[in-house]
Amino acid sequence: MTRLGRRYRFSAAHRLHSRQLSAEENRTLYGKCNNPFGHGHNYVLEVILRGEPDAKTGLLASLEPLDLFVHETVLAKMDHRYLNEEVEPFDTVPPTTENLAIEIRSRLEQNGGGFFNNGVYLDGVRIWETRRNMVEY
């Protein structure tokens, strides 16, 4: 089995805040990440594919169409945006790295019809919020 990981970068602002909690509970739970004005991160996204390379080309995926697909599906929608205000579902769901990983994986799966159909599968995504914390889904 072959897996291929491709790394991308985007920068976005967010604020951790749950609508199911009170203002006080939010402050206690999320600390400075609950600052009402928001704050930002340089996110690193790794998209991981799984499958068998094409016998003729030796490629699991051509990088140019993969990059274009990830750019259109994720990066163009999230880069230099305030996630809570501009990117659904983060108007209602707190944009933790966990929820961001779930949302990005779902967007890639829903829009990947032309991509994930010739024995090439989406194995998962990894997102670094900072270089010290990473979520894999």
Place this chain on the structure above:
Amino acid sequence: MKITRRAEFSASHYCSSPALSAEQNAAVYGNGANPHGHGHNYVLEVTLDGTPDPVTGMVMDLKVLKEILNDEVVHPMDHRFLNREVPPFDHIVPTPENIAREIWRRLSGKLNMPNARLHSVRIYETEDLWVEYAE
């Protein structure tokens, strides 16, 4: 338990399949098809899966692992033009997918001990692109 050892080598390559026309190769591989070649600082991660020896506390002696990686991969490939100098890349396109599989082929027989065996081979062509092979 898994242990991973990293090695690095720098090599040039280009990607062009004899099964495709010049136009098709340019379309598939882009500027990677330039027959003069281009280079990468490859980073190799070799992962073993095993149990530590009860006496030494080691899954494998890393000095020995390093020597195997040097003999099988680093010395044959470092500062080489893969397509011209390192079989099978004279007739197999040296994509990172094929390089990962070739490195697995070179290592799997040498890393098959009673307490540990080769788990996966991961090759980084750049910081932003890796390919992993496992059987």
